[in-house]
Amino acid sequence: MPELFGHTRARVAARHALLTPHNHVGSAVPGITGATAVVLINEAMGAKFAQLLVTFQAGGQAVLPAGAGQTFGYLHGGAATVSIGAQKGKVSAGWYFYAPAGSAWSLTDVAPDTRVTLFQKKYVPLAGTPAPAAIIADSALVPGTPFLGDPAANLQVLLPDSPAFDLAVNVFAYQPGGHLPFVEIHVMEHGLIMLGGQGVYRLEDSWYPVEQGDVIWMGPFCPQWFVAMGKTPASYLYYKDVNRAAL
Ligand code: UGY
Ligand code: MN
Numbered sequence: 001m002p003e004l005f006g007h008t009r010a011r012v013a014a015r016h017a018l019l020t021p022h023n024h025v026g027s028a029v030p031g032i033t034g035a036t037a038v039v040l041i042n043e044a045m046g047a048k049f050a051q052l053l054v055t056f057q058a059g060g061q062a063v064l065p066a067g068a069g070q071t072f073g074y075l076h077g078g079a080a081t082v083s084i085g086a087q088k089g090k091v092s093a094g095w096y097f098y099a100p101a102g103s104a105w106s107l108t109d110v111a112p113d114t115r116v117t118l119f120q121k122k123y124v125p126l127a128g129t130p131a132p133a134a135i136i137a138d139s140a141l142v143p144g145t146p147f148l149g150d151p152a153a154n155l156q157v158l159l160p161d162s163p164a165f166d167l168a169v170n171v172f173a174y175q176p177g178g179h180l181p182f183v184e185i186h187v188m189e190h191g192l193i194m195l196g197g198q199g200v201y202r203l204e205d206s207w208y209p210v211e212q213g214d215v216i217w218m219g220p221f222c223p224q225w226f227v228a229m230g231k232t233p234a235s236y237l238y239y240k241d242v243n244r245a246a247l
Contacts (some may be wrong), residue, residue: 055115060110073096077114087136129163186221192215192238195237197232200227201216
């Protein structure tokens with residue numbers, strides 16, 4: 001019982017945060033009904049995006065109007081029908097969708113216990129570049145590449161690598177003992193959820209044991225490093241802001 005006597009692995013610091021499944025408290029989020037929605041990261045924490053975990057009960061759904069925000073959704077399990085403007089498709093574990101700014105989207109016919117991570121960000125247009133279109137796809141079909149040539153660290157890039165996108169979402173999978181090759185320090189933010197396995201994450205000047213379900217915020221210039229530990233591979237889904245001017 002990690003929370004006995006008020007203990008938790010969680011920490012909210014200046015440039016990073018770690019939240020575990022034991023810390024979750026639901027929020028009422030307009031448009032999401034019959035579900036527990038937990039806002040894990042948002043502007044109140046210091047981030048420029050939002051990350052939510054939504055767990056649907058029987059009869060639950062999400063019906064969101066068109067707005068300035070864009071939404072990326074990833075299904076951890078369950079099944080649903082996703083509609084983005086006129087585009088529609090069935091999604092289940094490992095599938096994801098991207099709803100551009102200005103498009104209404106919904107998740108309906110949702111199977112009970114369907115769990116979805118949502119990343120939301122206000123879209124920053126790029127002059128002369130048309131905004132991205134909607135996407136509904138299966139992450140199992142996205143080829144991975146060894147990160148900086150290391151076969152123990154496999155990177156899947158889920159959204160097109162194109163200047164139209166001001167966000168990226170990737171899946172990073174590590175063999176036991178696999179690790180980030182160096183301590184990264186960069187202007188881009190991350191929102192991350194551990195999909196499986198375990199390891200140790202260095203964030204700023206602290207090292208944290210992490211496991212499936214843990215969520216991490218890394219603010220701009222947060223020193224970061226990860227090593228996978230244990231007998232099974234570790235993987236995480238993560239958000240990153242990309243492709244826009246420094247000033
Ligand atoms: O894309 C990234 O910056 C990635 N290598 N960072 C991370 O996994 N913490
Ligand atoms: Mn990084």
